[in-house]
Amino acid sequence: MKQITKFSEQTLIPEDLLADRIKNVPRSFIREILKVAISPDIISFAGGLPNRELFPADALKECAIKVFEKNGTDALQYSNSEGYLPLREYISQYYAGKHNIRVVPENILITCGSQQGLDLLGKVLINENDEVIIEEPGYLGAIQALSVYGSKFMPVRLNHRGMDIQELDRKLHTVNKIKMMYVVPEFQNPSGISYSPETRTAIIDLMRSIPAYIVEDNPYIDLRFQGKGSGSFYHRAPGKTILLGSFSKTIVPGFRIGWVVATDKLMEKLIVAKQATDLHTNIFSQMILFEYLSHCDHEKHIGKIIEAYGQQCRIMVRAIQEFFPSEVMITQPLGGMFLWATLPDHLSSMELFRRTINKKVAFVPGNPFYTDNKKYYPTFRLNFSCSGGSDIQEGIARIGSSLKELIMEV
Amino acid sequence: MKQITKFSEQTLIPEDLLADRIKNVPRSFIREILKVAISPDIISFAGGLPNRELFPADALKECAIKVFEKNGTDALQYSNSEGYLPLREYISQYYAGKHNIRVVPENILITCGSQQGLDLLGKVLINENDEVIIEEPGYLGAIQALSVYGSKFMPVRLNHRGMDIQELDRKLHTVNKIKMMYVVPEFQNPSGISYSPETRTAIIDLMRSIPAYIVEDNPYIDLRFQGKGSGSFYHRAPGKTILLGSFSKTIVPGFRIGWVVATDKLMEKLIVAKQATDLHTNIFSQMILFEYLSHCDHEKHIGKIIEAYGQQCRIMVRAIQEFFPSEVMITQPLGGMFLWATLPDHLSSMELFRRTINKKVAFVPGNPFYTDNKKYYPTFRLNFSCSGGSDIQEGIARIGSSLKELIMEV
Numbered sequence: 001m002k003q004i005t006k007f008s009e010q011t012l013i014p015e016d017l018l019a020d021r022i023k024n025v026p027r028s029f030i031r032e033i034l035k036v037a038i039s040p041d042i043i044s045f046a047g048g049l050p051n052r053e054l055f056p057a058d059a060l061k062e063c064a065i066k067v068f069e070k071n072g073t074d075a076l077q078y079s080n081s082e083g084y085l086p087l088r089e090y091i092s093q094y095y096a097g098k099h100n101i102r103v104v105p106e107n108i109l110i111t112c113g114s115q116q117g118l119d120l121l122g123k124v125l126i127n128e129n130d131e132v133i134i135e136e137p138g139y140l141g142a143i144q145a146l147s148v149y150g151s152k153f154m155p156v157r158l159n160h161r162g163m164d165i166q167e168l169d170r171k172l173h174t175v176n177k178i179k180m181m182y183v184v185p186e187f188q189n190p191s192g193i194s195y196s197p198e199t200r201t202a203i204i205d206l207m208r209s210i211p212a213y214i215v216e217d218n219p220y221i222d223l224r225f226q227g228k229g230s231g232s233f234y235h236r237a238p239g240k241t242i243l244l245g246s247f248s249k250t251i252v253p254g255f256r257i258g259w260v261v262a263t264d265k266l267m268e269k270l271i272v273a274k275q276a277t278d279l280h281t282n283i284f285s286q287m288i289l290f291e292y293l294s295h296c297d298h299e300k301h302i303g304k305i306i307e308a309y310g311q312q313c314r315i316m317v318r319a320i321q322e323f324f325p326s327e328v329m330i331t332q333p334l335g336g337m338f339l340w341a342t343l344p345d346h347l348s349s350m351e352l353f354r355r356t357i358n359k360k361v362a363f364v365p366g367n368p369f370y371t372d373n374k375k376y377y378p379t380f381r382l383n384f385s386c387s388g389g390s391d392i393q394e395g396i397a398r399i400g401s402s403l404k405e406l407i408m409e410v
Numbered sequence: 411m412k413q414i415t416k417f418s419e420q421t422l423i424p425e426d427l428l429a430d431r432i433k434n435v436p437r438s439f440i441r442e443i444l445k446v447a448i449s450p451d452i453i454s455f456a457g458g459l460p461n462r463e464l465f466p467a468d469a470l471k472e473c474a475i476k477v478f479e480k481n482g483t484d485a486l487q488y489s490n491s492e493g494y495l496p497l498r499e500y501i502s503q504y505y506a507g508k509h510n511i512r513v514v515p516e517n518i519l520i521t522c523g524s525q526q527g528l529d530l531l532g533k534v535l536i537n538e539n540d541e542v543i544i545e546e547p548g549y550l551g552a553i554q555a556l557s558v559y560g561s562k563f564m565p566v567r568l569n570h571r572g573m574d575i576q577e578l579d580r581k582l583h584t585v586n587k588i589k590m591m592y593v594v595p596e597f598q599n600p601s602g603i604s605y606s607p608e609t610r611t612a613i614i615d616l617m618r619s620i621p622a623y624i625v626e627d628n629p630y631i632d633l634r635f636q637g638k639g640s641g642s643f644y645h646r647a648p649g650k651t652i653l654l655g656s657f658s659k660t661i662v663p664g665f666r667i668g669w670v671v672a673t674d675k676l677m678e679k680l681i682v683a684k685q686a687t688d689l690h691t692n693i694f695s696q697m698i699l700f701e702y703l704s705h706c707d708h709e710k711h712i713g714k715i716i717e718a719y720g721q722q723c724r725i726m727v728r729a730i731q732e733f734f735p736s737e738v739m740i741t742q743p744l745g746g747m748f749l750w751a752t753l754p755d756h757l758s759s760m761e762l763f764r765r766t767i768n769k770k771v772a773f774v775p776g777n778p779f780y781t782d783n784k785k786y787y788p789t790f791r792l793n794f795s796c797s798g799g800s801d802i803q804e805g806i807a808r809i810g811s812s813l814k815e816l817i818m819e820v
Contacts, residue, residue: 004502004503004506004512004513004514017535017589017621017622017623018534018535018679019533019534019535019536019537019540019559020537021533021537022533022534022679022682022683025682025683025686027682027685049487049488050487052483052486052487053483055483055486055487057478057482057483057486060478060486061475061478064474064475064478065471065474065475068467068470068471068474072467073462073463073465073467075664076462076465076467076470076662076663076664076665077459077460077462077465077663077664078459078658078663078664079664092414093414096414102414103414104414111688112522112688112691112692113688113689115686115687115688115689116687116688119686119687119688123429123431123432123558124428124429124432125427125428125429126429127429127430127431130429141686141689144685144686145686145687147686148533148683148686148687149429179427211427212427213427248488252486252694253486253487253488254485254486254487254488254489254692254693254694255486255692255694256688256689256690256691256692269428269432272432272435273432273435273558275554276435276525276529276551276554276555276557276558277525277526277529277555277558277687278521278522278523278525278526278529278666279523279525279551279666280666281522281666282522282664282665282666282692282695283664284662284664284665284695285692285694285695
């Protein structure tokens, strides 16, 4: 094997060749944190990963073998940009059967995870300085994807029922070139909250007169471990809503398979954008997923995930009640993978992070979930999908002791 | 199974919500042609697909099973944006061993096909109206991907040795905000030509003083069935060249795995763009490819492809000499999947297409490979990778008879 040494970079190319758009895109701060948190002696609540012990690995292996046998070279050749039709038909049936949403396969585009759905929507909808209403705190991946296209974020604070309607109403009176509102209505990342039916209706009423899309991103919708759903935005306002979905949280993230639901005119442009971006999504993996969904007991599998995540969430909430000072407020998620903690206003979660990482516990300080670049935020995100009960108790206890030190000192 | 009816689109959203950038992106014309050409009774030279009969399907099946056994849930979980390190190490070794190119794994980013490499380069480098030097005729996928970011194309005519150096020199004196030159130096799509060593050297000399990148797209480089290589642009000017590569033409297109080679500063921004675009490339398929490359006889496999494509190309060239009128000029590819025909100037290849499609033969008229939107072009592309010898002879004979009619009538 040949030893390759690094080519020493010459200065043939000046720095200012970069496009303006990329200068404003935040590098993923979480990624940096995860590098610290990857060490095996760290108890990490920092990730946003589904629990790998629950992946249906054996079933997927059988399905992969079947795809080679049944689909042959169709699974290996170039394919169409829209995505594998049987998979889109499955998604259509899934929406009808499980969420009372009516959508035909030709209005579904398969994407490389719902992250790519966001990229394509940015490509197709956002001009420089177009406004995007986003939750505060909001999903980092959406902030990143839409930043690329020069969008100007108008954050609206979240409360326990969803976006703050008064603030939304006020902000909507100041918008100028609004293109979309981005919402994660079920078990939001990072906050874990879900929108109440009243908030959903109020948002649609406010948005009705405004020529902009509602982008409803719903990767966690099937991970509900308590209570019942409030009905999707898409169901309430189908002509106005774009729906994003994903198999990453319920089956397998490594395949990178998600989808976008959009009406005909927008879909036509999304397909052009998809072609220009990467021609099509990995067809072999689409076929494996379809094989899995049509022959394995997917509901039973989701049941297992829900049971595990629900239990881990309850353990975390109880540990927080035991170990955190009473000044710290938390959300009480009914599903998903995250909960959100709020310190007294004058405390920095980044400072807390520096202390807990010395105690070998990681979480994500609030910073990357805001669009206004303050120096510090008193909030942080805790992931409960990837840790067992004793790690949760131990990790929360350590954060609790750092919290007490911090509160005493400041 | 529930019958889903189509939601009738309401006019809640005005048309002008679209971003300006998407309005200028050509829909793939080839895609439309392929829809016509897909019927089984049509002899199609229109596609740009590798021959599916040569996919190493059995070996990939064994590798997929091994990945489940060896990599376990690592093959299913979220992964890093840069791509699977062992695969990037393999690519580094491949370049050193086979193409005398020195590149370390950290300067290699795995992408969803090299099409995504183009998208990421557009994202990171192109501001609205930045100029891109492109071959004429040029690769449609590059035109599409870079159009999205508002690039202004400066086409430079190809001759049998590569870009026309006089025209390039002249055009370089008129450029204003040039960001890159895009070249496919081996067995170019659509023309099938390869750059001579002198043309490569002359281009680099001309570009040396100009602060812009050379993007060297080399998906066909290992499909040479005649002659020997002229050494890559990257090898000659590594600090100035961005290299794109792909496994789609040699192993499997359906996995959508390609790569970009770039120097440190640019790579850092490409990784941010990759994160924002789709987080990372399908890790399961990256691992299968690595398993294949490290345990199967890849060189022997490529040998089979080269033998088949070389033979099919020779049959096509001979059939053209037999059946086409002598006014028609063709390129004589030494590798790859395409050859290019040029009619007398006053004839339209689109008109020829309309005639041959009635005779159940398809090809791609020159139109989508130009950036200047003329009404007709006297050129067309013929693919030889997907048809057997007798189909090639029969198809070329039918095109020949349409050609004779066309020349007689006009």
